[in-house]
Amino acid sequence: MEKTYQPASIESHWYDTWERNGYFAPSGSGTPYSIMIPPPNVTGSLHMGHGFQESIMDALVRYHRMKGHNTLWQVGTDHAGIATQMVVERQLAEDGMSRHDLGREAFVDKVWEWKEHSGGTITRQLRRLGASPDWSRERFTMDDGFYHAVQEVFIRLYRDGLIYRGNRLVNWDPKLHTAISDLEVISEEEAGKMWHFRYPLSDGSGTLTVATTRPETMLGDTAVAVNPDDPRYQQLVGKTITLPLVGREIPIIADDYVDPQFGTGCVKITPAHDFNDYELGQRHQLPLINILDRDAALNDAVPEAYRGMDRFAARQAVVADLDRLGLLEKVDEHVLKVPRGDRSGVVIEPWLTNQWYVKTGPLAEEAIAAVEDGRIEFVPRQWENTYFAWMRDIQDWCISRQLWWGHRIPAWYDDQGNIYVGRSEEEIRHQNQLDDRPLCQDEDVLDTWFSSALWTFGTLGWPQQTELLKIFHPSNVLVTGFDIIFFWVARMIMLTLYFMKEVPFHQVYVHGLVRDSHGQKMSKSKGNVLDPIDLIDGIGLEELVSKRTAGMMQPQLRERIEKMTRADFPQGLAAYGTDALRFTYYSLASTGRDINFDVGRIEGYRNFCNKIWNAARYVLMNTEGMDCACGAGQRDYRLGLAEHWIVSRLQETSASVEKAIGQYRFDLASQAIYEFIWNEYCDWYLELSKPVLYGDEADQERKRGTRRTLIQVLETTLRLLHPFMPFITEEIWQRVAPLADRAGDSIMLAEFPQCDAQLIDVRANADIEWLKAVILAVRNIRGEMNIPPGREIPVLLKNGSEDDQRRSVQNHELLIRLAKLASIEWLEPRQLAPDSATGLVGNLEILVPIAGLIDKTAEIARLTREIGKLNQDLERKRGKLANPAFVAKAPPAVVDKERKKVETQAQAVTRLEQQLASIQAL
RNA sequence: ACACCCGUAGCUCAGCUGGUUAGAGCGUCGCCUUGACAUGGCGAAGGUCGGUGGUUCGAGUCCACUCGGGUGUACCA
Structure with missing residues (x-):
């Protein structure tokens, strides 16, 4: 064997051997145990969070396999609709092309091609981690089997009335041109402005002041609302104002929604571009005026001057025009939460579209019950609160996405606007006895999470009632991060309960999120990411720096990252190997x-x-x-x-x-x-x-x-x-x-x-603890007195119990060798010891005769320190025992223990004090 | 605003249902290349457990309040 451990030389060899021999597959015998991997994004590469999570799963799986369980670790990847489409579109853009130049079919082919060539990064990296899933059963959320499962689920939910199509406000991403679910919108505080506008009353009797953070939406206002109990405005309710710039006459209405305390107490209402206004609009039958197109530029519903303007340009224009009209009362600085798409980063617009929704209410009820009654258990427990809080206030789930890459919605429309849901056009024609009227399929695809929600049973062959499904479903535990409890865990529970009539897993182990050593979230823009593979293989400083700053547009950011990296890792990263990385996790x-x-x-x-x-x-x-x-x-x-x-x-x-x-x-x-x-x-x-x-x-x-x-x-x-x-x-x-x-x-x-x-063997444990304590006492003296480790020293023992005597005899040779002793000699209780340094093990005194070895000052200091420590503790214990309540109320065993400790410690102090005195007397 | 999490040694963290002198790793300071290992051995220093109050014979541990850090959810134009 090499003198030092060289991880690189053993790891790949053993992994290949294991995989080649099929050791990762279920054994076929024993109690079933299964874990479904949270499918990583096919475009992804392994980050620290993955490394952590996969290491945990692998430990569980290897453990259960060794316990003789019939163990399946189901592996696979997720097609990641938006992310994957973006990757391929970026590649096309390099050649100056868009997906529209290719057309849908060719584009999807291109994505598949990309997946075949580049989609395997993360699975290769998983192997480097030593992960042992059953690769022979690897799945992809867009593979054929999954396609059928997803279709089946959609169709059945539709037939059962749990999927519907609706025309509502959605979170619209004007860059990606798709609806996204409320979970995919990140709202963070940003500095903005609050503009105050005067709206003239139509009868010319004055103006009302409204405040807004989004002036451009005023072009779509269809009312102004006040609180019904607000005395300032009561007499205005029912009157109208004439919307400046537009000339539309819109009503002043009363609604509890308006907070009289906030701002002016008057709110402009734009039902087509704000979720709250939408609801208010529904209550008051206000018209919806959509003023934005899919790019969030202004459409033909606004006065000509603004048509085609981008929303932010329009904002400037509207403000300027109102100002010119003398209707801009004031502008305040204002911090507001701005909703942005988690993928695109652009400001999301509430936008009126037709989308497909899952009616979550009935599904959530079951899903809540499953956790309440313990069929599913969260570890640590407190995550159940998070789950319940969300579940009890769940919104219908918008599942359609205006993308090309994903599971196409199995719905067809005829020219009369009828909707048909089924497996294929052929099936639909047949089932509905349709003539040869033209049918066209819905252009949209499903939210990736919709297919991921079927993961535990979809991977096992459902809708076929396979043998595997019987054996391995429900899975035992889901190992996941808390960031996807809503996205995935909750939805998985809902859909699995509905289709399988059983839970997807018995336990959810929710682990923490990996951050850097200062508690900062690892992110590319912060430049603090660590690549698990670099920790395994090592990486030089220069390479690390260039890796962390690659693609950084802002030079000052680049400089900061470089500086930080050089400070944190002056030598780069050493090759620590997989085992060390895993053990760290x-x-x-x-x-x-x-x-x-x-x-x-x-x-x-x-x-x-x-x-x-x-x-x-x-x-x-x-x-x-x-x-x-x-x-x-x-x-x-x-x-x-x-x-x-x-x-x-x-x-x-x-x-x-x-x-x-x-x-x-x-x-x-x-x-x-x-x-x-x-x-x-x-x-x-x-x-x-x-x-x-x-x-x-x-x-x-x-x-x-x-x-x-x-x-x-x-x-x-x-x-x-x-x-x-x-x-x-x-x-x-x-x-x-x-x-x-x-x-x-x-x-x-x-x-x-x-x-x-x-x-x-309790007795052996106690004997060895004694042996260690004696050796430690000698080493302590040796260390403190600067006696060279090689020098053999004589030791005298005194005041020992019978156990001490027995132990010293039985372990004579070990004591001599491990404490490097010249001799061990017992003194009679009354026998006068030569001047020595002293250690104590219980009541046993361990004496190292001075004879030129001992530094007197050092020994005095050492003894004084030791006595001080003991006395401090003694005082505390005596105080305890002096308290009658303690003696009366504490369990007798505790009191007894305390008494014994006081006794031995008091003796120890006495001994040490005697020693101290005799050393001082020298 | 509400909910949850965290606050223990210079740093990163343990401390299970309250009961030895509160532990580990890294770092620091001595000494040592002793025949598995200097990616090592031996020894040492270092903490009023964020604060206040309470429950209890006894609190790092339970409760209340409070300060500081973080996360999630809901948000008022």
């Missing part, structure tokens, strides 16, 4: 909502890999080609205390890991393994094995017992670690398993370690 997967990714952590876990690697080297050096007494029926070996202890701790560790995984606490699971491997197996057990293996004291039986334990504990630990670090565990396991007499082609297929409670 797990260590950060606590219950919080934000996961701040600090490169310092991954470096620590790369070192951890190296530690494992070198521990394995040590074990192999001492076991390969030797008798490890591992064969079946082998009895020719003997175990010592250290062996019982490490095996015992391994059982306890397995139990905590298992418990943590069950609670999705990957941070706790990873920490338990980390501590076991580093702080117990490496720091102590390997050291404890050396005196046995290298010394002359132990006989061959003991040596065999030690080798057996070294190799078996390592082998078991590798299996425990495998779901988290698939590569390094496989690489080492291949060499270790045969020595431990464990057969199998891959650690992936080996059994996950189970805690054997019978092997938990």
Whole structure:
């Protein structure tokens, strides 16, 4: 084996082996366990969030596979309507073409072509992460099977009255020329203005002042509204004003919607271009005047002067013209929420169109019940509140999109405006006994989330009642981020309940969002993104800088990003390897909502890999080609205390890991393994094995017992670690398993370690804790007194209990070797000790005679500090015990424990004070 | 405005149903190339757990209020 761990040289090799051998597919036996991957966007590439999420799923899947479950991890990608269409349109634009030049069919062919060539980036990257989904069953939300499922769902919902077509205001994206759902609109505060206009009353008796943030919409005003109880305006209700610039006479109406306190208490009403005004307009039967075209330029419904103007140009013009007429009262600075499309970034317009909607009310009811009664459980629980809040106030879902890439809506129209929904034109003609009147299919496609909502059952072959569907649906858990609870989770629950009559998954594990080490969201514009692949393979500073600043238009932004990157990563990124990256993810997967990714952590876990690697080297050096007494029926070996202890701790560790995984606490699971491997197996057990293996004291039986334990504990630990670090565990396991007499082609297929409670040895644990404490006490003195680690020193023991005596005898050799002692000698209780530095383990005094070794001042300082600490704590405890209420009300066991502690600590203080006095007397 | 989350060592975070002297990693300071590992070993320093009040024998942990940071939802033209 290499002296240091080299991730790059093992990872691809093992991945290929696993995939080639079909290890990722369900075994076909055992309790079913399934996870459906949240399908990543086909245009996407792996970001830190994906890395985190996929690592979690992979750990779960590998764990269950090793537990012998019939495990399916369903993989696939999402066709991502708008995103994909934009990518291909951008490519066309480079050749000076638009999709319209190509036409619908040719364009869609082009998208498919693009998907075949470039759509595989993210799945390749998933492999780099060591993800083990069943690639043979990979799906795409636009593949044939999915096409049928989506069609079927649409048709059935339509027939059941849960899908309808309606002419309403939608969120219109004037750049992408499509409607989008309210979830795809991001409203953020922006600086704007509030214009105050005077509207003249038609009877010439004066003016009303209205305020608006969007002056251009006044061209579409059809009323002015006031509050019915507002005394200022009561007498005006029923009168009309003459709309300036337009000349239209519009009514003054009264409606509770108007807040008399806000602004002037008069509101201009533009029902065709504002959601609130629309509703008010419905109540008062106001006409809708649509003044915008699909580009959000003004149409022919406005006076000629404004026709064809862009909405923002029109805004300027309207303001200027009103000003000229003396109707502009004032302009205030005003901060307002501006709605923008999450894809295009342009301001969204409420616009009147025909769209398809899902009637969500009845579906939501069921979906709420499923979570209320526990058929679906959110982890952590509090996300259920978010889910309920949205579900209980759900709006109908606009599912049509004016795109070319996506599932075309299976609806046809005849020339009389009749709508027919069905699988094909042929079917529709047949079913409706239509003559050969012309039919044309709806031009629109469905919201991508509509097809994603069918993911858990669509991927398993629905609408066919497949065997897989029976076995693997519902899936066990959905692993996802809270940002798509509404977009996806909720909709998936609604549609799956409706069509499958069962939940899509039993649990939803909601993980946090990966941010940078300062808690900032990673984004390209901030230039703080980390590419998981770069953390695996490493990247030079220059390349990192150019990657982060690529395509940056603003030079000042570019400069800032470059500066920040050079400061944060002066050496670029080292090649940490997949296992280290994954382990970092797990260590950060606590219950919080934000996961701040600090490169310092991954470096620590790369070192951890190296530690494992070198521990394995040590074990192999001492076991390969030797008798490890591992064969079946082998009895020719003997175990010592250290062996019982490490095996015992391994059982306890397995139990905590298992418990943590069950609670999705990957941070706790990873920490338990980390501590076991580093702080117990490496720091102590390997050291404890050396005196046995290298010394002359132990006989061959003991040596065999030690080798057996070294190799078996390592082998078991590798299996425990495998779901988290698939590569390094496989690489080492291949060499270790045969020595431990464990057969199998891959650690992936080996059994996950189970805690054997019978092997938990409380006495061995206590004995080793004692041994560690004594060694630590000596090391502490050595460290503080600057005694060179190599120098062997004599130790005197005094005032020990029977246990102390037994332990010191039984572990004599280990104490000598690990604490580097020259000798151990017991003093009689009354025997006068030579001047020494002192350590305490319980009541046992550990004395290192000074004899030229000890720095008097240092020892005084050390003792004083120690006494101070003990006294402070003693005081607290005595105070507690002096409180009659504590003694009376606290459980007796607690009181008793406290008493005992006070007793031993008081003695300890006395001892140390005596020591201090004698040192000071020197 | 409402809801939720977070606030623990210089930094990034644990601390499960309240009960040892509040832990880890990174960083810092000593010492050490001891035959698995300097991507290492040994030792040490570092925290009035955001604040106030309450419940309790006992609060980092439960409750109320408050300050600071964040997210989501609803928004008034």
